[in-house]
Amino acid sequence: MPFRSSSSYYQPTPRDGRQSAARPTGGWPAVGLIVAFMVVGVVSLDLATPQDFRARALLGLVPIVVGMLAPVVATATITGLLLATYIGLTAWQPTPSGGIAVLGPLMIGTGGLLGVLISRRREEQHNRLRIVTDIAEATQRAVMRVLPERIENVHIADFYQPAARSARVGGDWYDFQPSPHGLRAVLGDVSGKGLAAVSASSALLAAFREAAYHEAPLPEVARRLEIAMQRYNAWTRMTQDSDRTDAFSTALLLHFPTDPAAEYVDIVDFGHEPPLVISPDGLVHTPDLSAGLPLGMGPLGVDAPAATRLALRPGDTLVLFTDGVTECRDADGVFYPVRERMARLVTADTAQAPPGELLRLLAEDLHAHRHGPPADDAAITVIRRTQTPTKAFVGTEDAALYEGPRDVPAQAQYATDMRPLEWASRSISSTKATA
Template identity: 75%
Template sequence: MPFRSSSSYYQPPTAHEDRPSAVRPTGGWRAVVLLVTAMITAVVTLDLATPADLRARALFGLVPIAVALLAPVMATAVVTGVLLVVYMTLQSLSPVPSGGLAVLGPLMIGTGGLLGVLIARRKEEQLARLQAVTDVAEATQRAVMRTLPDRVGPLHIADFYQPAARAARLGGDWYDFQPSPHGIRAVLGDVSGKGLPAVSASAALLGAFREAGYHEACVGEVAGRLETAMQRYNAWARSIHDSEHPDAFSTALLLHFPPDEEAVDIVNFGHEPPLVVSADGRVHTPDVRPGLPLGMGALGAGPPAPVRLPLRPGDTLVLFTDGVTECRDEGGVFYPVRERLPRLVSAATAERPPGELLRLLAQDLHRHRHGAPHDDAAITVIRRTATSVAPYVTQADAALYEPRLAARAGVRP
C-alpha cells in the first residue's frame, strides 16, 4: 500500500528499492544464478538422455538470450563464456558431434551470446531513459505536491496520498500548508477528472493557494483567489481546445488557523466535511455546509462564507477526499469513514501523535478496499498542540507585516 508522506507511518521506498538499475539484475543476482544453473542442468540432462545425433548441447545458445532479460551486459557476456567452457568440457568427454558439426555448438552459443548482449544493452538504455523520466516525475512531484513537515507552528501533521494510477506519483488530489503573517492556512481538494489534466489543474490551484495564503489577510480573499485560479485554468483549457478537461472544477476545504485563538475557520467548496476528534477521543462531524465547488463560482453569489469552529489544544481535524469515502469492498459497499473512525479512536489514541491515528485509519481503509484503488485518495490529520499561532515565521516577515498588523488593529507601530 504505497504512501507519499514525510510524516505518515508508511515511508516511500528508498532509492535502492524503487529505482530501476542497469547494474543490478532484475530479481537480483540469485535469480540469475538459479536461471543459469537450471538451464545448464536441463540442457546437459537432455544431451545425455538423447541419441548422439540430436546434438542437444547446442541448445546452450538459448541461455544468454534468457539471461539478458534479467542481467546487464557484462553478466550476459560472462555467462556466454561459461557456456563455451561447459560445451568444450562436454565435447572433450563425449565428442559428439564430430568433424565439421563440432563447431555448431560454439557457433550457436556465440550467436546467442551476441543477441543476448544486444538485448541487455537495449534494456539498459531503456532503463536509463525510464530513470530520467522518473527523476523528472519526482522533481515535478516535489514542486507540485511538496513534502509536508511533521509540524507547522503549533500544528502537528500526518498525511497520506495514494494516486489511483499504480505507477503514478501525482493525481487530482491536492493539499498543502502555508504559514503566513496572518496565521497558518491549509487546504485539501479534489479536482474533477484524472490524469495529466487533473494534475495540471491541481498545480494551478496549489500555486494560487501558496501565493494568496501568504499575502491575503482575510481567508475569504484566499477563497476568492482560488476560485479565480480555477476559472483562469478553465479559460486556458478552452483556449487551447483541451477536449479532455475543458471545464474542470474542484471540491476543497480551505482552513485558516487565526493567531492566538482556539479556533479554525473553514471554507467548504462542495467537499466532504472534516471529522473532529476531541482530546478525549470523541469523534463528530462539524456543521460546515458545502458551497459550490471551485470553478462554479459564476453560478452563485461568490465563494462560500467561512465557518468558525472551536479547535482547542489536543483536538484533531481529519480531512479526506472522496477516494476514501468511495472506496468499495467486495460487495461494492462504500467505506463508511464517519462510522468507522469512532471505532478506531480511543482516549489513549487521541493523545498519541497524529501519525498513529493516520495509521489506524489507513489500515482500516486498506482492509475494506477490494482490488486496486479506483480514485486518488488523500488524508490529512492535523493536531493542535498549542493555543498560539505565530503570525509570522521569519524576521523578514515581521519587519514587512508588523506595521500592517498594527495599523489594522488601530495601534501605532
C-alpha cells in the first residue's frame, strides 16, 4: 500500500512513467527469457527426436508469442534470427531429403507475419488507450484539482479512493477555496455511483468555487450549493440524462476566518457524518453539530441548516470523511468504527505529527480492515490549524507576477487585483488517492 509525501496520496501517472508502446510488456528481460526458453526447448526437442522427425519447424510459434509482448521491429528482428537459427540447424544436421526443407522456413515466416500483425494491432490499441487516458485524466484533474499542503495557517492532507477501479474521481467531492472573506472548505458525498455521481459532484464543486470566493456570509454559500443541486436535478430531468431519481448530497461546509487570532471554525452540516476533532494532547472527540437535510432536498420546505461555531485552536486537527470510510466492511461484514479506531491510533505524540502522518495511520488502518475491493468511494481530509499564517498567495516564485502596491494587505491584493488572481487561484483543490 504505497503512500506519498505530498498532501494528496494519489498522483496521476506522469507521461514519462507510463508503459510505452515501444517497450515490451513486462520489459526486455522478460521477452528475452521467453524467447530463450522457447528456442532452447524447440532445439532440444529437435536434437532428441529421430532424424526422420524434426521439431525445428516449431520455431514458427515463437514470433507469435513475441508479437503479443514486443514492438513490431523487435518481432521482425527475432523472426529473422529464428530463420538464421533454422538454417544453421539444417546445415548442422540436414534432413533426410537433403537441402533446406520448405516447411520450416514457411512456418517461421508465417509465424513472423502473424506476430508482426499482432504487434502492430497491439500498439494501435495502446496508443488509442493512451489518448483516451490523457483526456480522462485532464477531465478528472479539472474536476478534482491538486491541494496545496498549506493555505495560510491551515495545513492540509487528503486521501481519495474511488470505488471504480482505475478511476480518479467519483461521487465524493471536496475542495478548499481561499477568498477575501476567509478560507472555505467543503467535503461531500453524492448519492449513487458512476458517471451520474461524477457529473453531480462536478456541478457542486463548480458552484462551491464561485460562491465560496464571492459570497461573504456562509449561509449564502450554503444556499448557492442547494440551488446548484436543484438545478442539476432539473437539468437531468429535462434532458432525461439519468434514469434514476433526483440526486442529493450530504456535505460539510467550513469557514475559517481571516483573522489569525480567531480560534474557531464555522460548519454547516448537510446531513453528513460529523468530523473528528483531535486536540494537541491526543484527545479525540466528535463535536455536536446542528445537522440539516442533504443538498437537493430543499424543495421539502425545511429550513436550511444553521452554522455551528466550533472552537479550533492552534494545534487542533479536524478529520473529515465520507461514508465510504464508515461503511468499509471487514471479512465478517463489520463496519469500520472510525471514531473508536482513531482514538486508539492517536497518541500525544502522533497528535503533533504532520497531517499527512495522521492521514497515513488512518488510511493504513482502513486498508487493513477492508475485505476485498472498495464497495464505495472513500474520502478523508485532515486539516490542522497552526499558529502562524503564511502570506496569502505571495510566494518567492510568484513575486515577480505581482506588481501592485506593496503596502496593500495580501487578502486585499487577492480580492482586487486580477494579476495575482490569475496565479493565486491555481491548483487549490484535489487529486485523489489509492490504497
